[in-house]
Amino acid sequence: MRVFEELINQERIISILVEAITASKDNENSTQGMTHAWLFTGPPGSGRSNAALAFAAGLVCKNNGCNECTDCKTAIKGSHADVELIATEGLSIKIGEIRELITRASWSPSVGNYRVVVIEDADRLTESAASALLKAIEEPGLRTVWLLCAPSTTDVLPTIRSRTRSLVLRTPSTSAVAALLERENISPKMAEFAARASQGHIGRARYLALNGVARSRREAILKISLLITDVASAFKAAQVLVEAAKTEAEEDAEKRDGVELASLKEAWGQQGSKLTQGGSKAVKELEKEQKSRTTRMVRDYLDRALLDIATLYRDILLVQSNSHDSIINGDLLGEITELASKTTPEATLRKLESIMSARNNLSHNAAPLLTIEALMVSLK
Numbered sequence: 001m002r003v004f005e006e007l008i009n010q011e012r013i014i015s016i017l018v019e020a021i022t023a024s025k026d027n028e029n030s031t032q033g034m035t036h037a038w039l040f041t042g043p044p045g046s047g048r049s050n051a052a053l054a055f056a057a058g059l060v061c062k063n064n065g066c067n068e069c070t071d072c073k074t075a076i077k078g079s080h081a082d083v084e085l086i087a088t089e090g091l092s093i094k095i096g097e098i099r100e101l102i103t104r105a106s107w108s109p110s111v112g113n114y115r116v117v118v119i120e121d122a123d124r125l126t127e128s129a130a131s132a133l134l135k136a137i138e139e140p141g142l143r144t145v146w147l148l149c150a151p152s153t154t155d156v157l158p159t160i161r162s163r164t165r166s167l168v169l170r171t172p173s174t175s176a177v178a179a180l181l182e183r184e185n186i187s188p189k190m191a192e193f194a195a196r197a198s199q200g201h202i203g204r205a206r207y208l209a210l211n212g213v214a215r216s217r218r219e220a221i222l223k224i225s226l227l228i229t230d231v232a233s234a235f236k237a238a239q240v241l242v243e244a245a246k247t248e249a250e251e252d253a254e255k256r257d258g259v260e261l262a263s264l265k266e267a268w269g270q271q272g273s274k275l276t277q278g279g280s281k282a283v284k285e286l287e288k289e290q291k292s293r294t295t296r297m298v299r300d301y302l303d304r305a306l307l308d309i310a311t312l313y314r315d316i317l318l319v320q321s322n323s324h325d326s327i328i329n330g331d332l333l334g335e336i337t338e339l340a341s342k343t344t345p346e347a348t349l350r351k352l353e354s355i356m357s358a359r360n361n362l363s364h365n366a367a368p369l370l371t372i373e374a375l376m377v378s379l380k
Contacts, residue, residue: 003054003065003072007047008172008180008202016167017051021058021065024113035165036140039122039156040149042169045201049087049120051169052147056083059145060112071112078118081110087120091296091365095128102136105144115144122148123155130157137163171200174326181209196328197311204304217244219331221305222312225379226335234376241305241376242298242369249297257290299362302372306362309379310355312336313348320345354378 004014016033023033038055040048057075058065060082066072071080078085084104086093101117109115119125125133134157137146146164150156153166174195180202181191186209197218198205208214221244224237264286268279311328318327319340327333340348358375362368 002067003057003061003076004051005067007051007054008176010047010051010169010172013051013167013169017055017058018065021055024059025064036144037137037146037164038148039153039161039164039166040147040169041152041155041166043151043171043200045198045204046169046171047202048149048169049118051167052118052120052149053078053083053085056080056116056118056145056147059114059116060109062112075116080112082112082115084115084117085120086118088124091124091292093119093121093125093129095126095132098125098129098132102132105136105146106141109143113143115141116147117144118147118149120149122160123150125156130160134160134163172202174200177202177205181205186210193328196326197308199307199311217248218308220244221308222329222332225309225312225376226332226339228376228380230380231377234380235373238369238373238376242302242372245298245301245305245368248301249294253290253294253297260286260290298368299365302368303359303362306355306359306375310352313352313355316340316343317345317348317352320348351379 004010004017007014019033020035038052040052042048053076054065057067057072057080060075060080061069061071063069074080075083078087084101086097086101088097105115105117107115119133133146137160140146148156148160148164153161153168174192177195177198177200178188178191181194182188184206186194190209191205194205194209197208208218221241224240228234228237261283264282265279268282312332315327315329315332315336316339318324319337320343324333327336329336354375358371361371
């Protein structure tokens, strides 16, 4: 089934999904391999949402996921009439959104055999939203399929886990990601660097390979972490890092916010500075969503920066272990070798653990500046 072509190093998962799609089209054996609720988990970049959308395409495609028909193409984009795609850009998915979704999910399919709901960030469901979703999964419609995506099974309610079929995706290998980039006409050297720097995250690897500004930002972040020598420089590095994340988030948000706001006002029939009845409330709701999205973008940019810094300490650990074969940041080998000689592998491991702990704290809405300051002090 060609709809799964973009999934890298996920042969076992693909086999299970192909079997389920085949079973879903066979009325006599519809219960074999097919169920109404699935949970896709795996680390960032493993392709869990891509797998869910490809599966959705296979379920609504009349040719079992040919990847050429309109059903496949629109399903993967999330614009198919029978495929609901929920991909929040805010900090959480609230109960109001889930209630509306449950109502739409109960409708009969328009053109396909199933109505498929894909929730990309099931880990961002509020407690009340998760409880509402649980009830819908417990009492499924005959032709409704729920596809939930989350980093790990522990990120969703145990009661939801127990009612879904769990599929765990793995991080693609560096060589597989590099090969994918080379097929997209990216030079072998750049593809290899991007695959290593992204630690197997396909989207991040593609972004690094194609964006010179992103590579420059990454280099600047690594050099900031190399300049930490005392508490004062640690606090300065934290401030620079957080301010850079805020600036990048605000720049990206500004481009989108203005267009969205103008489109909304036009839809509500703005005349001069006045809107038709209900327009002002809609504008306030949009502005609230945009603010939440910007907050999440800051945390996402910081998380990406911490992953880049983690590659630096990974390289230091490799040098301390007398291994130079898979160094990611080869252009900083001199600095890395110098740092490696001044500390122990045990100390480097503790610093890597501190980075992972800071990432976890940010994912639980810890204050960005305080979190990064504490981390930088531990890295000095």
